[in-house]
Amino acid sequence: MTELGDYLRACRARMSVEEAGIRTSGHRRVPGLRREELAMMAGVSVDYVVRLEQGRARSASPEILLALARALRLHADEQAYLLRCATEADAPAQRLHPQRAAAQQVSTATRTLLNSMTAVPALVLGRRMDVLAWNPLAAALITDFGKVAPTHRNHVRLSFLDPHVRGLYADWETVAKECVAYLRMDAGRYPEDRALADLVEELSLADEDFRHWWSTHRVRAQHCGRKEFRHPLAGELSLDYQVLDVRGAADQSLLVYTAEPGSRTAQALTFLAAMRTPAAA
Template identity: 70%
Template sequence: MTELGDYLRACRAKVSPEAAGIPSAGHRRVPGLRREELAMLAGVSADYIVRLEQGRARTASPEILRALAQALDLRPDEEEYLFRSAAEATGPAAPARKTPPESQRVSAPTRVLLDSMTGVPALVLGRRMDIVGWNTLGAALFTDFDALAPPQRNHIRLAFLDQRIRSLYRDWETVAKECVAYLRMDAGRYPEDPALARLIGELSMKDEDFRHWWSTHRVRAQRSGRKHFLHPTVGELSLDFQVLDVRGAQDQTLLTYTTEPNSRSAQGLAFLSAWADSDRTPSADGETTEPAGPHSDPAGAEER
C-alpha cells in the first residue's frame, strides 16, 4: 500500500453517491463512492483505480490526477496533496528534497518584525508546525515559550499534549483536527523527515484522537479564519488569524492574530498586551497587583 492509495480510499469514503450525481439504491457495504463509480466519474477503468490504490500503477498523468480531483471534489490544497502523493508512488523522485534541512532559525529582519508587532500576537512556524519565533504578546496569549525545551515548542504537540493549551481553545476539537490536517500536508512535502516521523509516533501513542484523525488522511492548508479562546487572564477572545509566507525563509510562515476594533476581544487583547509589557498587572481601579502569570487560573477558579 502507498500514501496515494490510502489517500484515494479516504477521499472516496467522504463523497456520497448523491453528491456525485450517482443514484444510490439498496445497501452499500462501504461509505462513499465505490471504485467503479470513481472510475466512471474520472473517465478511467476500475482496474486502474485498483492498481493506483494498491500501489501497482507506475504512471499517473496530470490529466488523470486532475480528473480524479474533480470527481472527488477536492479543494486546491487537497489536489496539491494528491499530486504529491502520486509523485511519490508512481513517478520519479521529485526534485525537491524529501528530507528537510535542519536549520529553522528566524532571520534578523523577521525578528525585528516580530518585536515591532506590539499589539498583535504573532508566531513564526517552521516545518512540522515547530514554533521557531514569537513576540511578547504571542507568548502571553499561549505560553512562555522560553521556558519550554526546543522539542516541546511545537504547535500541534502543545495542542494535544499540554492541558493548558487545550483549555485555551473554546472549540478544541475543531482546532485539533485542523492541526492534524495541516501536519498531513507537511508530511506530503517531506515524507522521509525523521523528526516528523517521531512527532507523529509520539502523538499517535499518547492521544487516541490524534491517532484516529491521522488515519482519515484529511489535509488542509487554511490561510485565514477565526479562533475562539478562553484565556485565563482576560477571558473570552475571538481572534482572526492569518498565515503569511516568510519570503526568503524556506518552510516558514508568520501566524498573526487580530481582532475587530472596539470589540470586547480588542479590549481583552489590549489588556493582555499591557499585562505582558509590565512586571505588574493593571487592575480595573487603577491599582496594580502582582500578576499570577498568564497561565494561572483566576482567583477562585476551579481546577479543570
C-alpha cells in the first residue's frame, strides 16, 4: 500500500489547520495536519493512520477510508483515487498487465465518427493520455500529429516538451497541472503500466515543474472545462472541451473542443477548417 501511504501523507501535508478548523498557538514545526489531528478528525486511532501511511496495514475498510477522505475534504475524484489505491493490492485482476500496455486500437467506427466531425477539433485519447487518433481540425489546432513519432504522441508529453504545443495555451501552468493530475489518476488505476512509469520518469528528468507537481499527488478525472489558446494563425480562441467515454473500448475517450455559435472563436475554427489542414489518423 505504498501509493496509499504516499497519497495520505501528501493530502495531510497540504491541508492547513485553518481549513480543518483546528486552533493552534501559531508555532508548528511541520506544514499541514499532524497524524494525531487527522486521526482525531476521522475517528480512528493514531496507530492505524501510521500503519496506513507506512504500508503496514493489511487492509483498510471503505468506511475508514471515507472517514479519512471526509476529514481531508477530498472531492469525488480524490475519494475514488484513495479507494482505488487501497484496493489495488487486493485486486490483482484489475491491474494492467505489462504485455497489454501498448494494445490500444481505435475501431473503424470510431475513426469514421471522428472524421465526420468536420466543424470541431476532436481527438481519441487512450491510457496515459496517448493520442490514438485525431481529425484534421484537431491537427490544425494543436499540431500535425502525423509528423510526431508514435511513441511521442502523448498529450502530457507534448504539453510539457513540445515548444509549439506548450506555447498554444494562454495559461500553460493551469493546463499543465491538470495534465499531471490526469496522469496521476491513470497511475492509480494501473500501477504496473511500464510505459506510464517510463513517461513519468522522462518528464520528471526533463521538467522541474512536472517533477514538483507529480510529487504533490493531485488527482483529477477528465470531464469538461474551457481552455484559452493563442494560435499562430487563428489568434486567440476560447474553446470549451468535453471528454466522453468510448463505449466498448477500454480506456479510450473522445476529447472534443467546441466554440460558442457566432463567436469569434467559432469564426476562427471555420477559418482553420477552410485551410489546407493536416490529415487525420
